[in-house]
Amino acid sequence: MGRTPCCDKKDLKKGPWTPEEDEILVEYIRQNGHGSWRSLPKLAGLLRCGKSCRLRWTNYLRPDIKRGPFTPEEEKLVIQLHGILGNRWAAIAAQLPGRTDNEIKNLWNTHLKKRLLCMGLDPQTHEPFLTRGPMTNSPASTVTRHMAQWESARLEAEARLSRESNLFNPLPLQKADADHFLRLWNSEVGESFRKINMEMGRSPVSPASSCAKCESNSAISAEMGPSLGGSAAVTNDGDEDKECETYKSYFQQMAAGTESSGSSALEDSSDTALQLLLDFPINNDISFLGGDIDQYASSSGLV
DNA sequence: AATTCGTCCAACCGCTGGACT
DNA sequence: CAGTCCAGCGGTTGGACGAAT
Numbered sequence: 307m308g309r310t311p312c313c314d315k316k317d318l319k320k321g322p323w324t325p326e327e328d329e330i331l332v333e334y335i336r337q338n339g340h341g342s343w344r345s346l347p348k349l350a351g352l353l354r355c356g357k358s359c360r361l362r363w364t365n366y367l368r369p370d371i372k373r374g375p376f377t378p379e380e381e382k383l384v385i386q387l388h389g390i391l392g393n394r395w396a397a398i399a400a401q402l403p404g405r406t407d408n409e410i411k412n413l414w415n416t417h418l419k420k421r422l423l424c425m426g427l428d429p430q431t432h433e434p435f436l437t438r439g440p441m442t443n444s445p446a447s448t449v450t451r452h453m454a455q456w457e458s459a460r461l462e463a464e465a466r467l468s469r470e471s472n473l474f475n476p477l478p479l480q481k482a483d484a485d486h487f488l489r490l491w492n493s494e495v496g497e498s499f500r501k502i503n504m505e506m507g508r509s510p511v512s513p514a515s516s517c518a519k520c521e522s523n524s525a526i527s528a529e530m531g532p533s534l535g536g537s538a539a540v541t542n543d544g545d546e547d548k549e550c551e552t553y554k555s556y557f558q559q560m561a562a563g564t565e566s567s568g569s570s571a572l573e574d575s576s577d578t579a580l581q582l583l584l585d586f587p588i589n590n591d592i593s594f595l596g597g598d599i600d601q602y603a604s605s606s607g608l609v
Numbered sequence: 610a611a612t613t614c615g616t617c618c619a620a621c622c623g624c625t626g627g628a629c630t
Numbered sequence: 631c632a633g634t635c636c637a638g639c640g641g642t643t644g645g646a647c648g649a650a651t
Contacts, residue, residue, distance in 0.1 A: 407639075
């Protein structure tokens with residue numbers, strides 16, 4: 307398209323920001339707001355491009371930024387949201403007040419991705435490597451995954467609309483465990499999961515029942531919640547290898563323990579992906595459905 | 610003590626899509 | 631409608647730092 311560069315790169319400073327530059331930027335925005343990022347550096351007297359200023363502000367200087375390590379709850383939420391939204395860091399960050407997309411992206415790339423790998427889960431699809439069967443990468447599972455993405459987007463929009471119109475009546479708080487994903491399961495996409503299973507000659511799976519392998523994985527994912535929740539070995543600065551070993555051994559235990567459950571071997575990884583999400587203890591973490599969680603939660607009866 | 614290696618994270622780069630002309 | 635501008639986004643990089651050798 308032949309665009310001009312965002313700024314004249316000559317004579318512009320790059321690299322780490324100095325405290326003086328930070329101060330100038332903060333002071334300028336405090337007094338004038340950021341206005342046009344493109345013109346800001348000139349107006350503020352900074353030898354930076356507007357993009358650099360914006361990034362510095364949004365990722366570091368903004369007063370509402372939450373500093374410090376991620377809490378286990380935040381990590382858990384990031385994993386859950388990533389399972390639904392994929393690498394849409396900004397969308398994920400929108401659900402974690404005070405956290406930036408950059409921060410979450412870094413957290414994912416340095417900790418959480420590794421954690422899923424250790425558990426035998428593909429960090430991109432959240433599907434287990436270990437249950438790879440004939441369905442893996444099949445058009446059916448790809449289509450289903452895309453459908454799930456579409457469906458989650460649709461639900462998101464639906465939730466937002468319902469919030470705005472406030473049409474629903476609040477439901478009792480006891481429905482806290484009424485997992486949001488059950489709605490997904492009960493919608494067209496859940497239907498497609500079941501249909502595909504039937505077409506593949508497998509017995510249909512329900513959120514509450516699955517094969518030995520799926521059970522082991524879902525048990526892990528279910529356990530992962532509490533583990534991430536601060537017990538045992540999982541800490542932000544903990545030994546990653548130890549962490550990895552913990553998951554591995556847990557996985558082995560669970561795999562051994564569920565062998566006797568004896569249900570037919572179902573090797574559909576797409577079901578397992580859903581299972582992972584279904585089994586994940588969500589608690590009140592449905593905030594990804596929009597900004598005002600309380601309103602949505604009460605209106606949809608999820609809290 | 611010096612060097613190497615791995616991890617973390619701030620910052621940059623390039624692309625995309627909406628707004629504007 | 632096409633061209634341009636701009637903010638925002640996700641991927642990637644590179645320097646700082648600590649641990650291991």
